[in-house]
Structure formats: structure tokens, C-alpha cells
Amino acid sequence: MPELPEVETTRRGLAPHLDGRLLTAALVREPRLRWPVPDALPQLMVGGRLERVERRAKYLLFRFDRGCLIAHLGMSGSLRLVPEHTPWRTHDHVEFAFEGAPRLRYNDPRRFGSLHWVTDAPEDHFLLSGLGPEPLGAGFDGALLHRLARGRRVAVKAFVMDARIVVGVGNIYATEALFMAGIRPTRAAGQVGRARYDRLAEAIRTVLGRAVTMGGTTLRDFVGGDGKPGYFRQSLACYGRGGEPCVQCGQPLRSERLAQRATVFCPRCQR
DNA sequence: ACTGGCTCCTGAGGGC
């Protein structure tokens, strides 16, 4: 489900309610996520104070005074605030109770998400240690992409979706950014020139930034921490529009499978 | 070092 804008939307929805709160209880109903949730998670966490909710790539970092909860939403996960005594829904796997705040529920039908507890610096955790730069932060630009792409034969779409290169660019936004930059997704990463990587980096920033502003993209059921859907779907020019006319030239958009992912592009505008 | 393919899992939607 969530790409970077959806994760950031979740963070913004949760932080005002949870920052500074004391964790009074944690319940794991279903530990079988991407990695098993340790039995000891509640006893490790309860009694700790949540200092702040941060985001790194598509991971949410719940920084407590005594450690850090690293949460990933996988493809179908969500973290929502619900009133106490809200009936359990299917796939509500974990619940956290904070003093003076609604309950925090982790729901994930496909269970591709994960929860890790660390007491060392989360940046050193194996899930985070190899990650590339944040696309909306400093240290990401066309020069970086161009340099890392040298000699690479992988398709440029897979290249920008590789979290070691740049984080947070999932299938929707990779598709949109390549369309905006006029680059064909199947082109080898090493065959894209510097000027075009400048345009691509700018397109990635623009697309992700706009999506964050609009609360992310709700395809079927994404909701932010406040339970509201995202509105970026209406802005999608390419993703999910295979066969429909290109908004720039009117040609039918082509739909292909690339690296096991649905890929849409305009055969005329994207070269 | 790269690359492509497979995998985890449930649910929705289309065709028959």
C-alpha cells in the first residue's frame, strides 16, 4: 500500500497525538508478520515514553526513551488511532495504549509489514543501514543518480525503485516521475544522460512533494493516522491508466510488466 | 558486483 507520501501522511497524523506520551500497554494478537514480532515486545516497551515519531524511507521510527520501534507497513498495512474499546477488525494485529491518547492499532491484511524493537541506534539496524538518501532531503539530485547509474544495465524504473539508490520511490511514483521526465521506464539506467537525470530527480521531488501535500494516494483503502483517505489519486497522469489517452499527446498509454511490476508509459512522450 | 526471478500473504475483481 504505502509509498513514502502515505508513510509520511501516517506520521503526521500520529505524531501530534502520541509525541511525549507514556506507553501503558501493548498487545500482540498476531505475531506472524514479515518477521515474527518477539513475544517480549510488550514488556520491553511498556513504561517507556514516546519522545517523537520520525520517518526514514518507508519506515516509521517510534523513538522511546528506552529504545525505538521500527515499523514498516508493507503493501497493505496501516497504523490508525482508534478510541478505546473499538471492536477488533480483521487483521488488527497489534495495539498500543498510551496515557491520554487514543489507541494505536496496526492492521495489515497481507502481513508484509514488520515491527522491530531496537535499543541501539535504529540507523544501524540491518533494515536501515544500507538505505540511500531521502528524495525530499539534501543529498539527492540528478548528479547522484547519474553517477550511481554508470554502467548499470538495469531498467531505469527498477533503478529508482532500488532503496540503496534513493528511498521511498515505489511503483506509483516511479511511474509518475518517469512520465513527467519523459523517460521510458525500460531504458537501461546507464543509458540515461545527466540532463535527463536532473529532470528525473526534479520530477521525483515534485511528485512526492505534491502527494505528501495531498495526503498520499488512496487506491483502495489507504487512510492516514486520522482515518482520512489521500487525494493524490486524482492527480495520477499515468499510473493505472494503461490504454487510456496520454494527457500530453493523446496516444494510448502502454502497459507492460517490468521486473514483476505493472508499468505504464507513453510510447511517444517517453524515450 | 549485478541482474532477474521468487517469495511471503490476503482480498478484490473479472471471466465463465
Added chain:
DNA sequence: TGCCCTCAGGAGCCAG
């Protein structure tokens, strides 16, 4: 109504 097939917003892992 039901069954079977395909596909879905991620990304770690593995063989070649």
C-alpha cells in the same frame, strides 16, 4: 452464486 485465475501500493533473498 461460485469457482478459478490474475493482480495489488514492498522488498529481502537467492541463484546464476
